Structures are given as C-alpha cells and as structure tokens.
Amino acid sequence: MIRNGHGATRGAEPPGPGGRRAVRVWCDGCYDMVHYGHSNQLRQARAMGDYLIVGVHTDEEISKHKGPPVFTQEERYKMVRAIKWVDEVVPAAPYVTTLETLDKYSCDFCVHGDDITLTVDGRDTYEEVKQAGRYRECRRTQGVSTTDLVGRMLLVTKAHHSCEEMSSEYREYADSFGKCPGGRNPWTGVSQFLQTSQKIIQFASGKEPQPGETVIYVAGAFDLFHIGHVDFLEKVHGLAERPYVIAGLHFDQEVNHYKGKNYPIMNLHERTLSVLACRYVSEVVIGAPYSVTAELLDHFKEPKRRGIFCQIDSGNDLTTDLIVQRIIKNRLEYEARNQKKEAKELAFLEARRRQEVHPERESDCDF
Secondary structure, eight states, X not given: OEEOOSOSOOOSOOOOGGGOXXXXXXXEEOOTTOOHHHHHHHHHHHHTSSEEEEEEOOXXXXXXXXXXXXXXXXXXXXXXXXXXXXXXXXXXOOSSOOHHXXXXXXXXXXXXXSSOOBOTTSOBTTHHHHHTTOEEEEOOOXXXXXXXXXXXXXXXXXXXXXXXXXXXXXXXXXXXXTOOTTOOOTTSSOOOOOOOHHHHHHHOOOOOOOTTOEEEEEEEOOTTOOHHHHHHHHHHHTTSSSEEEEEEEXXXXXXXXXXXXXXXXXXXXXXXXXXXXXXXXXXXXXEEOSSOOHHHHHHTTOOSOSOOOOOOOOSOOOOHHHHHHHHHHTHHHHHXXXXXXXXXXXXXXXXXXXXXXXXXXXXGOOO
C-alpha cells in the first residue's frame, strides 16, 4: 500500500515560509496523453515554489507547431487539473512563453524539462524567458514518452509488462518510430523504465486515514490513466464529505488475463505512479486482487457488514480501448508529427553546434 500526498482541494494561494510572499511558478505544454513523466515534471516544478500555475495549449496551436493532438483541449485541461501538484490551470496558453505571460499571472519564473521545445519555424519557445533569467530546468523522467506509449499500442507487444527483453521487432520500431533520416537527437527515443523506491516516495509521502474520514475502495487496471479514470475518481471522491479513496491496481498478468492482446499498455509500476499523481486518490494498493475479499476489507478496517458495494457512472465513455483506436486510426499522422518534431530538433542542435564552434558567427545563425 502507498499513501498519497497532496489533498484534493485547490484554491487559496498559501503564503511562503515565514509569511513571505509566495513564489509563483509557471509551467506550460501540450500535456497530450498525460503520463507520469508529465506529473513528475510538475512535481519538480511545484517543489521550486509555493504555487504552481500550468498553461495548456489549444488544439489549434499544437496542430500548427507539432501536429494533431491525441486528446482534445478540454480533455487535456481536465487531466492537468487532476494532477495533485497543480494549483491552477490556464486554458489556451500561448505556445511561446513570454515575459508578458509570466507577468500577467504574477509568476516569478517558468520551469521546463531538460529537453527542447520548438515553434513551427524552429525557434526555442523559451528563448525570451531564458535570456531574462526567469527560466528554471528540471530533469526529464527516463523510461516514458508519448512516442514509446504509441509504439506499444501499435506493435501489440507485451515486453513492457513481462520479464522478457524487448523483442527485436519492437526495438527496431522504437528506434525508428517517427524519426527523420540522418540522425537522432538526445530528447527523442525510447528508454527502459526502472521503478525505484525513491520515485514512489516522491509521488506518495501521504498520511493514514484520520478519524471521521470515509474510506472508499475502488479497483481496476487504470491503464493509460486517462480522463475517463479521472471523471470516475472525482465522482467517487464526492461520495463523502471527508473521503479517503484507496485505489487497488491489478497485477499485469491479471489485466492481461481479462483484457487480452498486449494489455496493460503500462506495467504495474508505471500505473502506480500515474494513479498516485491523481488528487482524488489517497492510497494505492499495488497488485490488488481481482475479487474484493473479506480479508481485504478487514485490512482497511472497513465495517464487516456487507451491502457496501456502490456502482458509479463516471459520465465519460472513454476507455483504454478507445484511446488505442484513436492512435491506430491516425497512425500515419502521428508518425509524420514525430518526424517533423525530430527534424526541427536536429536542425536546432546543428545550429547550436555551429554557434559553439564559431561564436563570432552568432548573428548569422538563425534558430
């Protein structure tokens, strides 16, 4: 069992330590197919200040600079709001981060991962705030990327949740998916995810149920943690005035048994971090049984009486299967998007390399 951290409430901005003015931090991005790598970036950003504001780009802006997103902007706004380290979400945030944006929301600085984000014409979207000294960097989470997740869905591989090595077919595909000819940059590609106790502690660090709290247990695969899961957990959280929601995650083999194919797309360790990042969940059971037993209920000090099962309609029909269908339907578009992104990044790296070799020609380098 892992107990979660931040509560489910948002709102008033807390003062900084010693009563000083709170440090306001800005992050922005597409946040398409939100995974625990995005959550970890926001966790790191929140730790740099007292109040985290996250700007999310529109479908139109993403299509212009990168290519079509998998999820709609409304879905992406809600996914980001559900991440427990986020204090406020700004819809329709500009794709290029400017000092004007930081000042508009009274943010001291912005935070981004140690990769690069470029506009349609190949310019660094954070160039202005970097030059002004209002830019901070956090570490990118190894072992997860949207490219990798899309690859798992398209290839129908099980290597991501089994003890076997990546198949040669998957490794070849992962190394070439959406890559442009002639190179590979350090920000794109697939690496192996390795779970550590430190990572779990960073995402959890929570508390036990308190007197007066209502303990609610839910269970499932929670694969490719998405807006359908968020809507369901939000409704579960609303069942009590002081809820303590425990989410049980089934073992990979159990999920594969009842889902088949290459499910789960994310392995148990990855799904654990994804659910722990949700503000509506207080605790996670890793490897929960498929059937809820009396022993399981007793372990959580639930009343021994029965008749406590409640079925919740999330109001959202999105499923992991539908996400996979979206990917398959638009496979060529997503591959083209990745190729376009890779080409821009390689051109940027080459221009920066030339600048470092010949700094006197800086004015001639057009990023």
